[in-house]
Amino acid sequence: MGITKTEAFKAADLTLAAYAKALAHPARVAILRILLERSSCICGDIVDELPLSQSTVSQHLKELKEAGLIKGDIDGKKVCYCIDENAWKHAQLLMQKMFASYTSCGTSCC
Amino acid sequence: MGITKTEAFKAADLTLAAYAKALAHPARVAILRILLERSSCICGDIVDELPLSQSTVSQHLKELKEAGLIKGDIDGKKVCYCIDENAWKHAQLLMQKMFASYTSCGTSCC
DNA sequence: TTCTATCATCGTAATATTACAATAAGAAAG
DNA sequence: CTTTCTTATTGTAATATTACGATGATAGAA
Structure with missing residues (x-):
């Protein structure tokens, strides 16, 4: 149904x-890499580095913000984006x- | 459009x-945790541990297989699932x- | 104020995802 | 062969995602 049984997990x-x-x-991985590449915040010009329209990039930024992974502070005419350290x-x-909890399969079946 | 500009990234x-x-x-995280919990392969009964129908679980297993993260070997009537070590x-x-490449923001803006 | 630059939001269209019942496919049991 | 058990696939409906143009909103420049 395109809807996830949220309450069941x-x-x-x-x-x-x-x-x-x-x-x-x-696109969101690319955005994060751009933010990770610089030690300081980045104001705007994320759009210029991606092959997507401004509105599409803005939408991806919104999703990253909603996930908590990035922050966006208004700085005059522009917006300053950076990684949210805590999240x-x-x-x-x-x-x-999750990844570290793996131990090689003991049985011979695989 | 629901379609990703794959070639652009x-x-x-x-x-x-x-x-x-x-x-x-x-659901897929839960499936992976079930597989991670045991050191050996698990045959079937993943469905019993999840609040989803058999067909839905099978579909999630298929996606994990397509991503390469798990393998499923047929063992008689059942199928043996386990994590794919390489992937x-x-x-x-x-x-x-990706996560390790982060360094705290040097500027004061955030 | 008016114009411009920057970013967010809205509207829309195409495609993808999630879920389930029903059915199919395969192997082992009887 | 027929039945049974287990998993995969198909069909379908509801919802979500991706993308873009157009439009809004806000801040600074002219």
Whole structure:
């Protein structure tokens, strides 16, 4: 139905899935890489670096903001974007824990 | 348009986004946790642990398989699922690199 | 005020996702 | 062969996502 049975899953799984969803589009990965590349905030010109229209980029930025991964502070005519440190480290921790919990399959079936 | 401008993005971003997409639903995260919990493969009964119908679970398993994160080997009447070690470690590496490349914002704007 | 630059939002169209019941496909049991 | 058990696939409906042009909103320049 295109609708997810949100209430049926564990909070930790929902949180991780939400972060993953934010990363689930190459444009958003590209935006994050642009923000990661510089140590300071970036004002505007994200649009110039992507092959997408201004409105589409703005929409992706909104999704990243709603996921909490980035912040956008108004600075006069422009908007200053940067990674949200807390959410970023939270997402990193959840991902790390998930991926690190793997141990090689003991059986011979695979 | 619901369609992604695939050709316009870097391969690394596409790969990371594809892995992230596989993790972008709580049911798939839950499935992966079930597989991670045991050191051996698990035959069937994933459906019993989730609040979803058999066909829906099967569809999620298919997506995880297509993303490469899991394998399913036929074992008589049942199917043996387990994490695909190579893809898992590849995804882990890409995620780790991405998250680790963050350094605190130097400026005062955020 | 008026113009311009920058970013957000709205409206819309195309496509994708999520979910389930029903059905199919395959292997083992009887 | 027929039945049963297990998983995959098909069909369908509801909702979500992706993308862009057009329009709004706001701040600074002229």
